[in-house]
Amino acid sequence: MSKIKTDHVFTSESVGEGHPDKVCDQISDAVLDACLAGDPEARVACETAVAHDSVVNLGEITCNGWEKIDTEKIARQVVREIGYDHEDLLFWDESFNYISRIHGQSPDISQGVSRGEGLYEEQGAGDQGMMFGYASNETPELMPTPIAFSHRLLGRLTELRKNKEIGYLRPDAKSQVSVRYVKGEPKELTAVVISHQTDEVDYETIKKDLTAVCKEELNPTGLLTGRTKFYINPTGAFILGGPYADAGLTGRKIIVDTYGGVGAHGGGAFSGKDPSKVDRSAAYYARFAAKNIVAAGLAERAEIQVAYAIGVAAPLSINVDTFGTGKITDAELQKILESDEIFDFRPAAIIDQLDLKNPAGWSYQKTAVNGHFGREIFPWEQTGKAEALAHAARVKDAA
Incomplete structure (x- = not known):
């Protein structure tokens, strides 16, 4: 322990928001928002690169109505809204060359994350890997x-x-x-x-x-x-x-996006990815679980690790670490999370519980600045599971 x-x-x-890497994150997530608005089932892996006088979009997108989405217009609008809106800045919304190198998602990946198309009936994880969620009671937002x-x-x-x-x-x-x-x-x-x-x-x-x-x-x-x-x-x-002085890429600020180096990180970036990618959705859900554990008073700090195999729905493992602050043991908390009675870590269930395909009152672009965690506007920041967790812990303790 x-x-x-x-x-x-x-x-x-x-x-x-004007940092070159964050310019990229916001453009990638703005493209994602546009895709999901027209097709909630869209598969999006949109990367952005910026440098001096250029913005480049590249990646894989499969989306009904894709031909109606103007990625260049989106990129210029994001740059303008950030504040790069006049020539004195040397890089601004009217100055850069725009290039798109976006193509469709690989069918080998698609069959693994589409229900009934792969080796398993359920929607599987969009990739292998491990994701972490963390919470601490040291600030009102339960962040480090x-x-x-x-x-x-x-x-x-x-x-x-x-x-x-x-x-x-x-x-x-x-x-x-x-x-x-x-x-x-x-x-x-x-x-x-x-x-x-x-x-x-x-x-x-x-x-x-x-x-x-x-x-x-x-x-x-x-x-x-x-x-x-x-x-x-x-x-x-x-x-x-900004981009005039330094190049930028989507996904280069993964520690800024999460917990500032506190705890572990699975290595996956978030921005530009639709919620079938567990790099994003499972990291959100792990934060959701960790925050509710702390909000329930079951620990002062909690870190959740979850791991997946591509195309497989059930997580390979769920690990809980409360750093010696838990009111019940980490093993008991782990059993509660694994039971699926309060939390369900299968990708389709995560997407459904957090309504990740239909953002309401928030957007993915908003996650791309000031961190993906710690702001109440996002569904994974809600603590509605705390009471059920506290009850389950009391039952465990009584047993």
């Missing part, structure tokens, strides 16, 4: 503190940029937060790093303004101290940014 480290500093980063705070900072800076309260901010940005833990609990913020693209503005102004934003956002946490160090644009200037 894993134990919580006692005294240490842990650091996580987030990247803003460093990544939660990193997302909050960039979310606030994005608001200030888009409503022009800080008019010199440009779209590309990164944040990083270091947290000292004592006996497993977050006790203080040791360092905050903000690297934000700007117009040509006096550095002292940038440092003063962005430090003030960080303090205003983080003061209510009670973790700021007189020792907290702030590093604002530590190279001294960040003017050239």
Whole structure:
């Protein structure tokens, strides 16, 4: 059984919507949203690459009505909405060359994930691999503190940029937060790093303004101290940014997308993939299970691993680790998850329970910025299973 480290500093980063990799994630997920809107059964594996003056879409898509989907228009709209909307940025919605190299899904994969077409009657997993979900009671969103705070900072800076309260901010940005833990609990913020693209503005102004934003956002946490160090644009200037300055690819920010390096990661990216791909849907469901375990008070921290074989519906394994904080044993929690009475980890059941083919009140594009976890707008962030879990645990305990 894993134990919580006692005294240490842990650091996580987030990247803003204008970061080149995040531009790619948002375009890929916007294409996915367009496909599912016209065909909930669409099979989508859409990758995006950006560089200097180009946007390229590539991958495999099989979708009824595909001929009506204008991927170039989608890409330009996403770039414009992010804030790359004028020529001073050197890369903007009207400037780039667009290329598409998208083709249909391989029939060998399709037969494994389509009900009744492969070796098994049930819809199988879209790929082999292992996925992880994690939750911790250290923040209201049941996320690790460093990544939660990193997302909050960039979310606030994005608001200030888009409503022009800080008019010199440009779209590309990164944040990083270091947290000292004592006996497993977050006790203080040791360092905050903000690297934000700007117009040509006096550095002292940038440092003063962005430090003030960080303090205003983080003061209510009670973790700021007189020792907290702030590093604002530590190279001294960040003017050239976004795809003009750096290339980007879909799926290169998998730690930003999940738990900031806390816990394990199966290695699969999320954006641009329809929910038949368990890289995405099972990672969401594992978070759903872990969060409900913590919300039920059955553990302070929980990590769920689930593994699949391509084309096979039933998971090969489900593993639970509560890091020594569980109110019942990890083995007992594992049996509850494996029973299918509260959670069902088969791909079709995951898609049905979370309604992943028909997003309502959310979109896949919204997942592509500020993390896929920790925001209540997503169905896998709901805690409606907590009461049933608590009841099942009481029955186990009584037995």
